[in-house]
Amino acid sequence: MLSEDDVARGLLPPFIIYPRVGKTPNMRNKYGLTIRTPKSASDTLVKTQSSLMPQAHLSEAVTHNQGGAGAGGDIKEILACGQITETDLQILQLLGSGNGGKVYRAIHIPSQQQMAVKVTELGVAVDVQKQIISELEILYKCQSPAIITFYGAYFKENRISMCTEFMDGGSLDKYGQVPETVLGRMAVFIVQGLLYMWNLKILHRDIKPSNILVSTRGEVKLCDFGVSAQLIKSIAETYVGTNAYMSPERIRADTYGISSDVWSLGVSLFELATGHFPFKLPPGQGAPRKLFELILEGTSPTLPEGTFSPYFIDFVARCMQKHHIDRIMPQDITAHPFIQQYSDGNTSIIAAWVQAKLSQMQNYQTTS
Numbered sequence: 001m002l003s004e005d006d007v008a009r010g011l012l013p014p015f016i017i018y019p020r021v022g023k024t025p026n027m028r029n030k031y032g033l034t035i036r037t038p039k040s041a042s043d044t045l046v047k048t049q050s051s052l053m054p055q056a057h058l059s060e061a062v063t064h065n066q067g068g069a070g071a072g073g074d075i076k077e078i079l080a081c082g083q084i085t086e087t088d089l090q091i092l093q094l095l096g097s098g099n100g101g102k103v104y105r106a107i108h109i110p111s112q113q114q115m116a117v118k119v120t121e122l123g124v125a126v127d128v129q130k131q132i133i134s135e136l137e138i139l140y141k142c143q144s145p146a147i148i149t150f151y152g153a154y155f156k157e158n159r160i161s162m163c164t165e166f167m168d169g170g171s172l173d174k175y176g177q178v179p180e181t182v183l184g185r186m187a188v189f190i191v192q193g194l195l196y197m198w199n200l201k202i203l204h205r206d207i208k209p210s211n212i213l214v215s216t217r218g219e220v221k222l223c224d225f226g227v228s229a230q231l232i233k234s235i236a237e238t239y240v241g242t243n244a245y246m247s248p249e250r251i252r253a254d255t256y257g258i259s260s261d262v263w264s265l266g267v268s269l270f271e272l273a274t275g276h277f278p279f280k281l282p283p284g285q286g287a288p289r290k291l292f293e294l295i296l297e298g299t300s301p302t303l304p305e306g307t308f309s310p311y312f313i314d315f316v317a318r319c320m321q322k323h324h325i326d327r328i329m330p331q332d333i334t335a336h337p338f339i340q341q342y343s344d345g346n347t348s349i350i351a352a353w354v355q356a357k358l359s360q361m362q363n364y365q366t367t368s
């Protein structure tokens with residue numbers, strides 16, 4: 001068992017690789033994905049050996065037969081977890097783009113299942129690609145109504161595509177201010193998803209409104225968990241970005257753990273409640289270094305009294321404590337009156353609000 005500090009230092013718990021043959025029937029091939037008829041010698045090799053050896057070994061065998069990393073297109077057949085490959089997907093629409101890639105809505109042709117596909121360019125060696133794919137397999141184990149379902153991932157050349165459940169409401173960053181009665185009920189799901197993953201010794205590492213997805217059915221789910229240490233490292237080496245939701249200890253590059261996710265949860269809830277990021281720089285001082293100085297040196301702002309319930313104000317304040325020891329502990333989160341108050345399971349309030357906001361946004365787009 002690893003301690004929180006071990007996790008913080010990047011020593012993630014040993015990943016349990018779930019071979020497809022060992023999955024429980026309801027998890028295996030849930031969407032009726034089919035195995036394609038092999039078209040080439042390498043396809044035949046994949047098919048004949050796939051039931052005999054784990055994916056990583058299989059890739060070695062095929063790479064060896066193909067003469068290594070230069071083998072080109074065949075790599076896409078090999079470096080995959082799940083049964084999804086590019087030819088099975090029809091890209092329908094660009095949903096958005098972030099610092100580390102683009103997200104598309106796509107249809108998985110054999111199953112007619114709608115998916116979100118996040119495509120990230122990563123110039124990493126084949127052995128690193130293999131490690132990433134292997135580390136991502138833990139996501140198959142994550143089965144929670146508050147976590148985006150993972151369908152599979154594959155590398156093609158220098159791009160990784162990660163296929164997940166599509167959420168028709170998109171991410172919360174585009175909704176602006178969320179009323180407490182809706183946000184409180186959303187928070188119950190966010191907390192449920194976090195507690196589930198923390199229990200599996202997985203930190204999110206990137207909680208922010210754009211990683212909280214909603215649907216018109218009132219679902220609220222977390223995406224983009226940092227399960228692959230190698231993927232995090234490779235993205236950090238490839239892309240430059242500022243994570244304004246990072247806790248003070250992460251900004252200082254100290255060790256960090258679950259309480260760092262708690263900080264980001266508080267900052268995200270503050271922003272969603274008020275419609276603005278809690279730490280505000282004077283105009284013209286937008287440099288990331290200045291923002292980090294403000295987070296480290298200033299006092300954490302609190303939600304305004306009178307506008308929000310005392311329970312909500314207290315919950316956010318307890319998440320946004322500068323020192324990680326002072327933050328609310330994971331075991332106390334569910335019992336906090338703010339979470340209790342909104343734990344009525346009333347998803348129709350969320351659904352109605354998401355639907356109304358989406359139609360407002362659509363009207364705005366068509367009239368402007």
Ligand SMILES: Nc1ncnc2c1ncn2[C@@H]1O[C@H](COP(=O)(O)OP(=O)(O)OP(=O)(O)O)[C@@H](O)[C@H]1O
Nearest residue numbers: 095096097098099100103116165166167170171210
């Ligand atoms: N599963 C999904 N279903 C629906 N929309 C999604 C899904 N995943 C991502 N999106 C949309 O795609 C956008 C881009 O996502 P992406 O993860 O690339 O960037 P980000 O989280 O905004 O930023 P960054 O990558 O810098 O952390 C999101 O903001 C969201 O609106």
